[in-house]
Amino acid sequence: MKLYHVSPIENEQSIIDSGIFPNSTNAATCVTGNAATLQGQNVTGIYGFIDLWNAQQFAIDNSGLDANVIFAFDIPEGCEVVDDPEYDGEAMFVATDEPIVAIKIEG
Secondary structure (H helix, E strand, C coil), X not given: CEEEEEEEHHHHXXXXXXXXXXXXXXXXXXXXXCCCCCCCCCCEEEEEECCHHHHHHHHHHCCCHHHEEEEEEEXXXXXXXXXXXXXXXXXXXXXXXXXECCEECCX
C-alpha cells in the first residue's frame, strides 16, 4: 500500500537523502481540533494519507503547497498500520522507529 506524507519544504533535502524519519506522537505536529487523536499516545511512526488529493488538501490547510512537499512511500513489511483517528479514514499511521524511503511527488 502506498501512502502520501506531507512535510515542510525545509525537510525536503533530508527526506530525499535519508528518508522520512519517524516522529513521536508525544510531540504534537499540528492542531486539528479533533478529540480523537494519536497525539500523546507515546508511539513512534510516520503519518501518511491514503490518497494524493487528501495530502494536497492537508498541505494547503497548513501553510500551502509552496510551503510543503509531498512524498509517496510504501509501507514496509512488518510495520503495524493504524487509522489516524483525526482524519476519518483518510490517513494512516505507520508504527516504526526507522526512516522510510520515499519518492517526492512533483506538483
